[in-house]
Amino acid sequence: MANLIIDIQNVSKSFGDFTVLDGVSVKVHEGENLVVFGKSGTGKSVLLKCLVGLLEPDQGNIEVYGQSVLKMKKKEMDAYRKNLGFLFQSAALYDSMTVRENLEFPLRKNFKFSEEEIRAKAERALQMVDLSHAIDKMPSELSGGMRKRVGLARSIITEPKIMLYDEPTTGLDPITTKEISKLIRNLQQELKMTSIIVTHDMICAQIIADRAIVLHKGKVVIEGSLNELISSNNPFLINFFSPDIIEETNGEIDGF
């Protein structure tokens, strides 16, 4: 089996009285694409934010390459984050910078590349997401799909070993969803990244997933290949993966 890269151990996180994560344990191996499913508000994004140190879990431990993220000092955290790509749900492009500046920003701040190298890397990253023509545009001039692509290009420009995607296809039409999903799949194969993809989009998951888990009420309720999840007899999973059944049951099915 491939090396264990990400090991989330029994992580819990609450906001006030509201428990978002309740003893979540997840392992991700090298080169694997793990899809995290779950209804809105089940803590999928919170899990990713705990993983990158933006949020601190109340309990549990998170190890990446055998090192605890929670115990990292600032320098270690910076080194860890330089090896990490994160595509935010909103793409989180810097509004005040052009597409080129957005892409070049992490390279200029964190690495000592020459001016030519920086420019070449930015151009290559944009080529990979098929947006070379948008290099001098401002983020406000881009469509939702284009923003996601630029966000993706910015995340992979440093050639990270680990890539995290927070709802990469939410709000996009089915055709763009397929394009972005294929792009993620291709990039993952080309750059040999280990990825966690948070989504509730089946099109995206079918293209990307090597393995999937379902988060429900703060817990991992099932884990397996996408086919195993889809063919499960569990009422919640049937409800989750076949939206047409919701009408017949008023969405009240809960098998866990």
Added chain:
Amino acid sequence: MVSSTGKSLKAFFIEIGGMTAFMMRFFRYFLLPPYEFAEIRKHMEELGVKTLPIVSVTGFLIGFVLALQSHPILARFGAESVLPAMVALSVIRELGPVLTALIFAGRVSSGIGAELGSMRVTEQIDAMEVSAIDPFKFLVVTRIIACTMILPLLTMYVNFIALIGSYVSILLLQAMSLQLYTGEIIQAIGFVDLLPAVAKTFFFGFIVGLVGSFKGFNAEKGTEGVGKASTSSVVVSSLLILIMDSVLVKISLIIWPI
């Protein structure tokens, strides 16, 4: 009633505590490399360009109206000849610094609050942090330094424009040569009028940058959070400028009595 007052008081002290911690964080960070000189210069240029038109108009009108208002009062005591000196002292010691700072607060603090607030709610600040770039250092420290540096320059500029406004106003009332006007002013103004007045604007600039950044950086989620950050930046920074002014004037009068 009592509980709502208690809640407001609690929120007030939490706010004060939060802002103090934010300020301490600034002092801890601003000496540490990397120094973002290019970013500071960019912000100074932006802030200067943004506020120059409005402070120019305000400066001119302050001087103009002050001379217009003071003239009949001084005439009542037969003291019209001290008009240039009186206007210059009022503008340089108090009106110039405070009014420029208040306009600066209205224009800049709200802008910083809205800009950082929208960066917070659209996850741009998180994105920066995840890229191993310290958003506090890059976004906050640079803005606070830029505000602190630019406000004294703007104030001196406003003082100058206000004195032009006052001269125009005097010319409408009576004949006076420019030479006489400037001579009167130079004679009236000393080191103790100029230095403390300019020195206090560094504090005002710092307040504007600090409050705007604090409100924006800690904005709550949603567009409402951005609006709140922007509005409360202006209110809090204006209030703090006036409080700081009273304190600094008192201190400067103790150090340099007139």
